[in-house]
Amino acid sequence: MIRFEQVSKVYADGTTAVDDLTFEVAAGELVTLVGPSGCGKTTTMKMVNRLIEPTSGRISLDGEDISAVDPVELRRRIGYVIQQVGLFPHKTVLENTATVPHLLGWKRAKARARAAELLELVGLDPSTHGARYPEQLSGGQRQRVGVARALAADPPVLLMDEPFGAVDPVVREHLQNEFLKLQAEVHKTVLFVTHDIEEAVRLGDRIAVYGHGRIEQFDTPAAVLGAPATPYVADFVGADGGLKRLSVTPIEPGDLVRPPVVHLDDPLAAAGERLRAEGARWAVVLDGEEKLHGWISSARTEGAEGTVGEQARRMEAWLPVGAPLKRAFATMLQHDAGWIAVLDPDADHRFLGVLTPAALHEALRRSTAADSRAVPRQEVALETVHAV
Numbered sequence: 001m002i003r004f005e006q007v008s009k010v011y012a013d014g015t016t017a018v019d020d021l022t023f024e025v026a027a028g029e030l031v032t033l034v035g036p037s038g039c040g041k042t043t044t045m046k047m048v049n050r051l052i053e054p055t056s057g058r059i060s061l062d063g064e065d066i067s068a069v070d071p072v073e074l075r076r077r078i079g080y081v082i083q084q085v086g087l088f089p090h091k092t093v094l095e096n097t098a099t100v101p102h103l104l105g106w107k108r109a110k111a112r113a114r115a116a117e118l119l120e121l122v123g124l125d126p127s128t129h130g131a132r133y134p135e136q137l138s139g140g141q142r143q144r145v146g147v148a149r150a151l152a153a154d155p156p157v158l159l160m161d162e163p164f165g166a167v168d169p170v171v172r173e174h175l176q177n178e179f180l181k182l183q184a185e186v187h188k189t190v191l192f193v194t195h196d197i198e199e200a201v202r203l204g205d206r207i208a209v210y211g212h213g214r215i216e217q218f219d220t221p222a223a224v225l226g227a228p229a230t231p232y233v234a235d236f237v238g239a240d241g242g243l244k245r246l247s248v249t250p251i252e253p254g255d256l257v258r259p260p261v262v263h264l265d266d267p268l269a270a271a272g273e274r275l276r277a278e279g280a281r282w283a284v285v286l287d288g289e290e291k292l293h294g295w296i297s298s299a300r301t302e303g304a305e306g307t308v309g310e311q312a313r314r315m316e317a318w319l320p321v322g323a324p325l326k327r328a329f330a331t332m333l334q335h336d337a338g339w340i341a342v343l344d345p346d347a348d349h350r351f352l353g354v355l356t357p358a359a360l361h362e363a364l365r366r367s368t369a370a371d372s373r374a375v376p377r378q379e380v381a382l383e384t385v386h387a388v
């Protein structure tokens, strides 16, 4: 756990880079620091590994005041990833990754084995990439080596300063996705600096939005997007905050509409009866194993003989409960559909209900109004996992 208590930094020339900062990053939490250039994000970060000393205030790691810890010892507990990566050009990728274990005095074989394991974890094949030199890698691959190197000694804390800033948007999104999956495995306590609100929203369990030297809002992505605390934050989030919000609000069972459900082998007459009784214009059709098959309109049940299966239409698009509303919206557009079935992937894809445009709108309002604080991380990540 990282804790800042009334921390300020005034540089020698009188510039106040950080002004009376108090916040906490919980163990295993990923906090993104976002704000325009020069607002004090990097200064904040570098005070954690004592590359910069605060002018006043206190920073502690797991309750221990870091000003009392030897900086070299401190940095062993803190992985550091920066935009320029800072790989040693004359060392191979494997040697670069093994740098910290090596400094910690690990035996060579153990350090190399650990480095190979880490390269694999970040999606690089040690047998092909391990022996290369940094200049023989793409920008995205170099960033991955930077992450692998920072994780090599298994530090509990990770500081990341615009680590994906120098790569193109496609590679960047890919690296973000990979990093989220990695973080779901390693659960580091992460401070992540970015000037990109999209990146902050995508990665952060919570976001600290910086104004000049101060935090304007410190909250979940959903809260920052849906309920900006100040006009400054609203401006920074942008006019399309509502759209960004779609990507951090998960579909919940309570959002779903429950149309009548009929089965493939039901007689059409009985299905028609059900629809009339419920005043519905269509029903969801499930197969014999209770799996989604499609739908049937009330018109197709009128006066027809036979079973539902003979008149039903296929509907293959569906979403897992917990997926972000943005995916629901995109899927509706893609299939030109007025509704999307929502299934429970953890319960054998059981049919739960459907999401309609009206229900989607309600869900968005629900998340803006109520406890937007509780958007679980995994569900936010779902979108990115599925997008790969």
Ligand SMILES: Nc1ncnc2c1ncn2[C@@H]1O[C@H](COP(=O)(O)OP(=O)(O)OP(=O)(O)O)[C@@H](O)[C@H]1O
Pocket: 011, 012, 013, 015, 016, 017, 035, 036, 037, 038, 039, 040, 041, 042, 043, 044, 195
């Ligand atoms: N060594 C220094 N001496 C004087 N002023 C400094 C020094 N380092 C940074 N500053 C100033 O402190 C302020 C905060 O800088 P910092 O690097 O923390 O911002 P940042 O939010 O990380 O910006 P960027 O996104 O551009 O990296 C800026 O006004 C910067 O010019």
